[in-house]
Amino acid sequence: MQLDEHLKTLGVSDSLYEVMLACADGIFHIRELVHVGTSGYAGTQNVFGEDQLKLDVASNDILMKQLSGVKSVDFAASEEEEIERRLHIDGEFSVAFDPLDGSSLVDVNFAVGTIIGIYPGGSFIGKKPSQMYSAMVAVYGPRTTLFITVKGKGVHQYVLTDGGFELQKESIQVAEEGKYFAPGNLRACAKNPQYKALVDYWLDNQYTLRYSGGMVPDINHILVKGKGIFTYPGYVDVPLGDLASSPARGDSADSPARGKLRLLYECGPMGFLIIEAGGVASDGVISIMNKPLEQLDQRTPFFAGSKKEVEKALEFFIMR
Numbered sequence: 001m002q003l004d005e006h007l008k009t010l011g012v013s014d015s016l017y018e019v020m021l022a023c024a025d026g027i028f029h030i031r032e033l034v035h036v037g038t039s040g041y042a043g044t045q046n047v048f049g050e051d052q053l054k055l056d057v058a059s060n061d062i063l064m065k066q067l068s069g070v071k072s073v074d075f076a077a078s079e080e081e082e083i084e085r086r087l088h089i090d091g092e093f094s095v096a097f098d099p100l101d102g103s104s105l106v107d108v109n110f111a112v113g114t115i116i117g118i119y120p121g122g123s124f125i126g127k128k129p130s131q132m133y134s135a136m137v138a139v140y141g142p143r144t145t146l147f148i149t150v151k152g153k154g155v156h157q158y159v160l161t162d163g164g165f166e167l168q169k170e171s172i173q174v175a176e177e178g179k180y181f182a183p184g185n186l187r188a189c190a191k192n193p194q195y196k197a198l199v200d201y202w203l204d205n206q207y208t209l210r211y212s213g214g215m216v217p218d219i220n221h222i223l224v225k226g227k228g229i230f231t232y233p234g235y236v237d238v239p240l241g242d243l244a245s246s247p248a249r250g251d252s253a254d255s256p257a258r259g260k261l262r263l264l265y266e267c268g269p270m271g272f273l274i275i276e277a278g279g280v281a282s283d284g285v286i287s288i289m290n291k292p293l294e295q296l297d298q299r300t301p302f303f304a305g306s307k308k309e310v311e312k313a314l315e316f317f318i319m320r
């Protein structure tokens, strides 16, 4: 069954259907870029001070163009742009995206992805991930696959064939436990003994390492295998409770206290997929879905995957 047909069987509204298909078209064109597009730097930096690749800019333009063509899209926010763009005033939806997450991995031919969150219209500031109607995440690897979730309607996987996105697996579930671990930000172990103790726990208990440096393929592994944990704590040994509330404490450009992952563009939509599949996603203190967005480039620690694995991991980050 094709994506468009399956969305109809899920009972997706006509207006949300239109936005999702526009995003899917954008993903199709980004995939072409990734596989044959030029490499190299654009000579610009994003709001995080990261040098932008030509692929970053081009994939951003593709999605912005797609969304500009949908009258129901109010604001669009991209990890590659400093401010949210107003496309159609009072549109029913606002769409946030990371057009090519992990783009620096393209040159080493690792898998990368596109992350999209579809919210109610209006500015993103003050919104919580729990308000999302839908999340769409594409994985550009040996195959191009797409995960979608629409609130309350499960998580479903599609694979790109000559005929378009074909339903591959319905109602994906993440089991309560599973010994795969994807330990992001391992550098933090040097200053964060609690994280070091957690990694030692995984090693002592013979967990299987599955980490590529790309959040999309790393969380894709949890969804496809149906179990495991992805972690990306902050860089310093600051109590997670403090991090969850205080802005910028212990922050520095190259080692932000709350880690480098972004709430709006990465952790919100990825957490939404994991939770809709029966897993959990946390900033270490609260569900990622309940974390209000204070600024577009807000970073957050992130722990996501099998419920018992996340609970076990957070035991190591004792609240002091």
Ligand code: P6P
Pocket (backbone or CB within 6 Å): 101, 102, 103, 184, 185, 213, 214, 215, 216, 232, 260, 261
């Ligand atoms: P590190 C990619 O740049 C990304 O934003 C995520 O996809 C990934 O999980 C993380 O950064 C990897 O970070 O510190 O291992 O390079």
